[in-house]
Amino acid sequence: MEADYWKRGAERWKALLESDVPVIYVGAASCGRAAGAAKVEEAVRAKLGDLSPTARVVEVGCIGPCCLEPLVYVQRPGKAPIVYGDQSPETVAVVLESVLSKGDLLMDKALGVLSEGAQDGIPSFYEHPMLKPQTRLVLRNCGIIDPVEIDHYFAREGYLGLKRALSMSPEEVVEEVRASGLRGRGGAGFPTSQKWTFCRKAQGDPKYLICNADEGDPGAFMNRSLLEGDPHAVLEGMLVAAYAIGASHGYIYIRDEYPLAIERLSHALQRMREHGLLGQKVMGTGFDFDITIKRGAGAFVCGEETALMASIEGRRGMPRPRPPFPAQKGLWGKPTVINNVETLGTLPNIMRMGGAAYAGRGSEKAKGTKTFSLVGKVKRTGLIEVPFGTPLRKIIFDIGGGILNDRGFKAIQSGGPSGGCIPASMVDLEVDYERLTQAGSIMGSGGLVVMDEDTCMVDVAHYFLTFTQNESCGKCSPCRIGTRRMLEILERIKKGVGEEQDMQRLTEIAQTVKDGSLCGLGQTAPNPVLTTLRYFHDEYEEHIRDGRCRAKVCKDLFHYEIDPEKCIGCQICFKKCPVSAISGKPKGAHTIDQARCVKCGLCYQSCPPKAKAVKRADNGPDEVKG
Amino acid sequence: MRQVIGSGTPQDKAPWREAVARILSRHGNERGELIPILQNVQAELDYLHREALEEVARALRLSMHDVYGVATFYAQFRFSPPGRHKVRACLGTACHVRGGDDVMAALERRLGIRHGETTKDGEFSLERVACMGCCALAPVMVVGDEVSGRCTPSKVDEILARYGGGD
Ligand SMILES: Cc1cc2nc3c(=O)[nH]c(=O)nc-3n(C[C@H](O)[C@H](O)[C@H](O)COP(=O)(O)O)c2cc1C
Ligand code: FES
Numbered sequence: 169m170e171a172d173y174w175k176r177g178a179e180r181w182k183a184l185l186e187s188d189v190p191v192i193y194v195g196a197a198s199c200g201r202a203a204g205a206a207k208v209e210e211a212v213r214a215k216l217g218d219l220s221p222t223a224r225v226v227e228v229g230c231i232g233p234c235c236l237e238p239l240v241y242v243q244r245p246g247k248a249p250i251v252y253g254d255q256s257p258e259t260v261a262v263v264l265e266s267v268l269s270k271g272d273l274l275m276d277k278a279l280g281v282l283s284e285g286a287q288d289g290i291p292s293f294y295e296h297p298m299l300k301p302q303t304r305l306v307l308r309n310c311g312i313i314d315p316v317e318i319d320h321y322f323a324r325e326g327y328l329g330l331k332r333a334l335s336m337s338p339e340e341v342v343e344e345v346r347a348s349g350l351r352g353r354g355g356a357g358f359p360t361s362q363k364w365t366f367c368r369k370a371q372g373d374p375k376y377l378i379c380n381a382d383e384g385d386p387g388a389f390m391n392r393s394l395l396e397g398d399p400h401a402v403l404e405g406m407l408v409a410a411y412a413i414g415a416s417h418g419y420i421y422i423r424d425e426y427p428l429a430i431e432r433l434s435h436a437l438q439r440m441r442e443h444g445l446l447g448q449k450v451m452g453t454g455f456d457f458d459i460t461i462k463r464g465a466g467a468f469v470c471g472e473e474t475a476l477m478a479s480i481e482g483r484r485g486m487p488r489p490r491p492p493f494p495a496q497k498g499l500w501g502k503p504t505v506i507n508n509v510e511t512l513g514t515l516p517n518i519m520r521m522g523g524a525a526y527a528g529r530g531s532e533k534a535k536g537t538k539t540f541s542l543v544g545k546v547k548r549t550g551l552i553e554v555p556f557g558t559p560l561r562k563i564i565f566d567i568g569g570g571i572l573n574d575r576g577f578k579a580i581q582s583g584g585p586s587g588g589c590i591p592a593s594m595v596d597l598e599v600d601y602e603r604l605t606q607a608g609s610i611m612g613s614g615g616l617v618v619m620d621e622d623t624c625m626v627d628v629a630h631y632f633l634t635f636t637q638n639e640s641c642g643k644c645s646p647c648r649i650g651t652r653r654m655l656e657i658l659e660r661i662k663k664g665v666g667e668e669q670d671m672q673r674l675t676e677i678a679q680t681v682k683d684g685s686l687c688g689l690g691q692t693a694p695n696p697v698l699t700t701l702r703y704f705h706d707e708y709e710e711h712i713r714d715g716r717c718r719a720k721v722c723k724d725l726f727h728y729e730i731d732p733e734k735c736i737g738c739q740i741c742f743k744k745c746p747v748s749a750i751s752g753k754p755k756g757a758h759t760i761d762q763a764r765c766v767k768c769g770l771c772y773q774s775c776p777p778k779a780k781a782v783k784r785a786d787n788g789p790d791e792v793k794g
Numbered sequence: 795m796r797q798v799i800g801s802g803t804p805q806d807k808a809p810w811r812e813a814v815a816r817i818l819s820r821h822g823n824e825r826g827e828l829i830p831i832l833q834n835v836q837a838e839l840d841y842l843h844r845e846a847l848e849e850v851a852r853a854l855r856l857s858m859h860d861v862y863g864v865a866t867f868y869a870q871f872r873f874s875p876p877g878r879h880k881v882r883a884c885l886g887t888a889c890h891v892r893g894g895d896d897v898m899a900a901l902e903r904r905l906g907i908r909h910g911e912t913t914k915d916g917e918f919s920l921e922r923v924a925c926m927g928c929c930a931l932a933p934v935m936v937v938g939d940e941v942s943g944r945c946t947p948s949k950v951d952e953i954l955a956r957y958g959g960g961d
Contacts, residue, residue, distance in 0.1 A: 202928040202943035234930030237943075386925035387887030393927075424833070424870060425926055427939075465829055465868035468924070482828035484867040541929060543888035549930035584887065615929075617887050631890050635924070641867075746903050746947070766903075768896055770947055 173443060177322025181313075184320075188245045190223040190268055192216065195239035195311060197230035197396045198428050199389070199550075203237035204256065211257035212240065215264045223268075229397020231311025233298050234550040239311075241282060242267050248283035251293045282312070298548045301566045303529065305537045306513045307553045310397030315432050318439040321400040327445065329519030333408045334453050341412040342368065345515070347523030349535030354380055354471075354508030355586070355612050355688070357534070357601035363505055366495035367413045370503035377415040378480070378499065378506040379406055381422035381429070382464050384471035385584030386635065388615030390539040391509035393551045395422070395429035398513070399436040403459070405512030407450060408519055410457045413505050418457065421476050423464040433461055468585070468639035472687050473506045475641070486643045487687035508613065510539055531557030534600040538611075544581075544618035545572045556600045564595065564618055575620040579703070583612030585632045585639075586692030588699030589625060608699040610692065624721035625704035626711050630658040632696035636689065647690025650681035654697060661708065662722045664715035664787070671701060671708055720784040723767045727785055730771075732757035734781035741771035741782060813838040814846050818853045828854060832865055841872040877912045877919030879957050881905070884934040886925030893946070894933040898922065900947035901935070904954055918959050 184191060194200070194209045209225065216223045231239065236253030240260055243249040250273060252263050266272040273288060280293025293299060304310075313320035321327070333341045346361035367375060379402065383391040395402060406418050422430055437459055440446040448456045462480050469475045470485040477499045479485040498504020514536065518526045527535040534556035540563065543549045547569035554563065560580060564570070571577045579589040582599075588609035590597060597603055601611045619628065637651040654677050660666050678694030685691045701708060710716045717725040730741075730750075737755035749765040752758030758781075760771070775782040817834045821827040828850070835846055842865055851861040865871045883889075883898040902908055905918050912919040928934050931943025935950065942953055 198926070198941065199928045199930055199943070202926070202931050202934060202941040234928075237931065383927070384924075385887075386885075387889075387929050388925070389927035389929055425923065463830070463833060465833065466870035466924075467868050479829065480826060482825040482864065484864055486867075543929040543932060544891050549888075549932075551930070581887065615887070617891060619891060623891055628891075631887065744948075746900070766899070768899055768947060769893075773946075 173319075173322045173327070174325075177319040177326070180317070180319040181323030184224075184226070185243075186246070187224065187243070190216075190220050190245065191226060191243040191249070192223060192264070193226045193228050193241040193243070193249060195230055195237055196227035197311075197393060198426070199230050199234040199393075200237045200239065201428070203234075205238040207257050208238045208240060208255050208260050211260050212264065215261045219264060219268050226314050227316075228312065229310045229315050230393050230551060231293075231397075232302075232307065232393075232551045232553075233296070233548060235548050236279065236550075244268065248281045248287050250281050250287075250290060251279040252277055253279050297569065298550065298552075298567055301558075301562055302553050303537050303555050304553050305517050305529075306394060306401070306510060306539055307397070307551065308517075309401065310393060310551075313398065315397055315399055316435055318400060318436070318443060321398070325520060326400055326516070327404055327451075329516035330404050330407050330411075330445075331451060333411055333519050334451055334455060338368070338412045338414060341408065341519070344523040345412070345518060348518040348526040349523075349530070350511065350514060350518060350526070351534060351601065352508055353510035353514070353538065353613065354506075355583075355610065357611060360507065360511055363495055363507075364409070364413050366493065367415075367503045367505045370496045372497075372501070372503045374417060374502060375413055375415040376499045376502055376504040377406060377410045377413065377418040378473075378476065378504060379418065379420040379509060379512055380471065380473070380476060380506050381420055381426075381509045382471035382476065383423055383426075383509070383613065384468040385586075385613055385615045386468075387543060387617050388541045388584060388613055390541050390551060390614045392426050392429050393541075394509055394513050394539070395426070396432050399429075399432045400440075401516055402509055402513045403433075403436055403440060403445075405515035406459060407445070407457060408515045409505065409507060409512060411455055413503075415505070416456055416458075418459040419462050419480055419499075420459060421462045421464060421470070421480060424466065430461060430463065437461070467641070468635070469641045469687070469689050472689060475687070476506065477504065484641075486641045487689070489686060510614070529555045531555075531598060531600045533602055538599070538614055540614040540616045542568050542616050542618070544616075545575065545620040545623065546570070546618040547572055554599075557598045559596050559598050560590070561595045563599070563616065568618065571618065571620050575622060577618070578621050578623055579619045579625065579628075581609075581617040581619065581628065581696075582615065583610035583692075583695070584615045585636050586610055586688065586695055587612050587615075588695040589619070589628060589703065590699070591703040593703075608702060609695065622719050622721070624717050624719035625700040625707045626658065626661055626717070627719070627721045629697045629700045630655070630662055633658055633693070636693040640689065640693075644684070644686040644690060646681045646684030647686065647693065650677050650684075651690070651693055653677050654681070654694070658697070661711045662717075663724045664711060664722070666708075666712040668712065670712060671705070675701060714786075715788070716786050725787055726767075727762055727787060728760055728765060728767065728769070728772055729783055729785050730758050730760055731781045731783055732759075734779055736776075736779045736781070738776060738779065740774050740776065744770045744774050746770065810839055810846060811849070814849045818850070823854050825854060825856070828856070828861070828864055829868070832861075832871060836871060841875050843873070875912070875916070877917055879918050879937055879959070880921065881918055881954075882921045882923045882926075882936040883909070884924075884926050884928075884932070884936075885922045886929060886932075888925075888929030889933040892932040896947055897933045897935055897945045897950060900950040901954075904950060905959065913959075918954075918957075 241249035351357040475485040
């Protein structure tokens with residue numbers, strides 16, 4: 169009956185693709201929802217009620233280009249789905265009406281078709297500039313299948329990797345993963361097979377497997393997207409890992425800010441149980457394994473493995489020194505492997521295609537592909553997947569389409585609060601673990617934040633230090649006190665009252681924190697400061713010596729003013745100003761009362777482009793200190 | 795530094811006791827269940843008040859300071875009642891570089907409170923959040939369960955108006 173899973177899956181999948189009624193797919197991952205997908209879906213259902221009451225609506229995950237959300241794909245009988253982006257309840261009604269009843273495909277609005285080649289003159293969506301440079305392995309099902317349909321996953325060769333793994337010995341599975349060159353995707357890039365071997369060899373029973381879905385980097389969402397769009401891929405990976413290390417119980421530690429991912433996981437676990445993929449005798453073999461979901465409670469440090477285990481044990485999430493490593497003494501003192509969501513999500517591919525085939529992609533020291541969340545000041549934001557070794561330039565300019573509003577590119581930040589800022593001059597850097605480390609940053613879990621000339625690098629350092637200082641658990645003093653002292657210095661530099669020696673002081677404290685902290689949080693917390701000091705020294709100097717923030721971000725160092733020559737007296741800023749700091753008569757020049765102004769920037773943003781009368785001007789050094 | 799336990803007293807005794815008892819019986823009394831229990835108690839009661847925490851401590855045979863110690867470690871737990879509408883502004887990196895601070899400032903201005911506070915009428919509370927995972931649509935804010943992306947100060951007004959707030 170088990171062989172029927174794939175057969176049944178294939179049939180149901182085919183029935184969907186070859187449906188004789190229209191099928192409307194709505195991108196309903198968290199990003200789609202934040203862009204308004206729920207209202208769009210409502211509008212789709214309402215419109216279909218009139219147009220084609222038998223048509224089906226399917227919710228899918230995120231295919232990656234979050235900037236184009238809400239995404240809707242329209243599949244006509246016998247045709248591949250056509251993708252439309254940026255939909256609203258109003259526009260989607262027009263799209264459905266045109267495509268389904270008038271036969272007008274709205275060529276100028278269609279982003280592509282979900283098929284290998286073009287159809288009816290519309291190119292493949294995979295040829296879209298954001299998707300074309302990508303290699304989608306881990307994300308292969310995201311945005312394509314309905315994540316609550318285990319049959320869709322079966323149809324796309326789901327659980328075949330597990331099937332193969334279970335037909336091998338655990339040692340052979342470890343060997344296959346070793347051949348794939350897989351390194352952890354959660355940050356440090358530790359070879360997965362090696363970690364597993366330690367745990368396999370460790371004495372102790374039972375053994376545990378933990379899926380780290382804490383995704384603490386604020387500004388990154390790769391793990392969320394994968395869990396929402398293709399939960400079974402991660403769960404299948406957990407089964408493979410558990411089998412290899414001999415674990416009988418698994419935990420998924422997931423942050424509570426991801427309610428949809430939690431819902432998808434719970435649902436998927438239920439389906440697995442029904443299909444004999446969880447519990448006793450998985451797939452009819454002698455392998456028993458079960459999984460429990462644990463919700464995080466809002467502490468960044470709990471992404472660190474020893475703190476994470478403390479949290480699962482019901483204690484304060486404080487890290488402890490290693491060794492002993494979790495592989496020897498982990499959860500409740502038992503041998504434990506902790507792997508990141510993406511590491512686990514990669515395993516089904518490796519087991520299906522074979523380790524050697526997987527290792528055919530990537531760079532010399534890092535094999536395969538990596539997902540990144542590409543965000544910040546870039547035109548096309550979203551979730552992407554590229555082989556290791558892909559140059560930053562390709563990521564930012566080809567996939568991302570370049571800098572928002574065609575501003576100047578200044579830096580890209582990787583690795584979140586543990587990472588650093590890589591300057592524009594290093595845009596040809598090929599992304600892998602070692603190269604990012606050499607540049608002073610880290611790979612981290614894959615957050616990439618693009619920064620432009622309107623981003624102040626001192627502010628960025630201050631931002632991250634605020635974060636780490638706040639999240640420091642307080643157990644060790646270098647981290648607890650050192651981050652606090654660094655933050656105080658950055659605060660005064662931002663205010664324009666920094667001192668000449670401050671840069672030196674920052675470097676010294678940073679070194680102490682790096683060397684003396686107990687866990688990765690403190691050891692890496694200085695990275696944002698050190699990299700900005702290294703690559704953007706002149707910006708620090710300007711803040712300190714001239715009281716000037718060239719990006720006009722540090723609010724104590726600049727003010728808004730209205731050029732009386734250019735002001736056309738349209739009164740837009742006058743009406744927008746939330747604190748009534750602007751005065752002036754219609755058609756006359758306006759002025760800003762500096763004492764009242766809170767520098768929210770609304771006047772600057774709303775001043776019509778034809779006038780461009782609102783300017784940001786430096787405060788003189790005297791104004792700052794006074 | 796996080797605010798330490800207030801001694802908020804529940805108005806109505808019977809229902810919360812029942813709710814806590816239900817949660818406790820569902821979870822059993824292993825220490826590993828402490829955080830899930832606190833999460834569920836907060837989901838039911840909206841915040842963790844002293845009496846509820848005492849019940850939990852008793853059931854798990856833990857000291858009160860142990861339970862407090864765990865609860866105060868995690869940012870998720872609240873010790874005083876939140877507003878009827880929980881407003882959160884994201885101050886994650888992606889939101890920060892795309893104007894998240896301006897969205898927070900607009901919220902503070904419109905609601906007349908600072909983050910961490912609740913309006914006098916109890917309608918709105920305002921919190922900061924480190925990332926909602928919708929970074930591609932930064933800046934992001936949340937009211938209750940409703941996440942909105944691509945926020946601007948003017949969009950803040952629109953959103954708050956839907957919940958009957960904002961001036
Ligand atoms: C402060 C801190 C936060 C971390 N946060 C995460 C996280 O959110 N997700 C994650 O997978 N790993 C995180 N890690 C790394 C984990 O400790 C661990 O190395 C990782 O989960 C191992 O998985 P991998 O080998 O599959 O990469 C963090 C580490 C530190 C020091
Ligand atoms: S940084 Fe705001 S949603 Fe991620």
